[in-house]
Amino acid sequence: MRKILLVLSVLLSFNVVATNADEKIIIQDIMRQQESAWNEGNLESFMQAYWQSEQLKFVGKNGIKYGWQATLDNYKKTYHDKAAMGELKFDILSVEVQSDSAFVLGKWSLKRKTDNPSGFYTLLWKKIDGKWKIVIDHSS
Template structure:
């Protein structure tokens, strides 16, 4: 065999074609691998019950909607169903910290269901949901309570802002921390 210029040129052309084909095959294999990996991750997430941010936001908003509906029916137990029934639940309002589900419920009973008190009509607005992970989220929003029986116009409504932290627990999304601030009366 001789190393003639023609033989070397043919070998260089062959190697160039081979490298182009190998490069294209590697790209195709890479794309297929990424696609298969994405499909696998999606399948595992669905099989393990992981949800999408859109469905999580819908479920989180449903917790708050159910609370407002229960409140407006005078159903404090239904309202409290949106909270984590645990002693580690925290509720902050008016400079006070209330710890635990039972004490939080007692606070609501004293403030809204005691003699001469009314629960009023509750609405939430300006809700902003932000998921931190598949199992943790925060909601910021505004609340308004309208007291139909109140004669004093200054006390007829109560409003303010709130921030709640939620965790996805086995029984669904629950509020684990609530920080509510009432608007100042002018």
């Protein structure tokens, strides 16, 4: 009986590891889609990775913005045209998945004609209605 329980436990742990690996790939794919949308100058598509809720939190150098629309409006104000947006690159340093939430740590960089700003980000993702969404973004 103990051997059966041990085998079941090992099999279940492999399933959890495989599932977490699959979820990491999904999140990384969403972030690649964000890069593409940004680099096409499409902020609305870029924002589809974010939770469309007033509870969304975006933390940047100017403090905390609450809500999806406020975050989009802030992006539009700061990155008013393609030249200001430049070319975005995400370097994902780690993705940690825990059931229906994930924590992503990485570096962002923009390549523009006049400069090349960069910084770091931490993202808290939640699985909402079966889809991964960013619920907290802290970018600096």
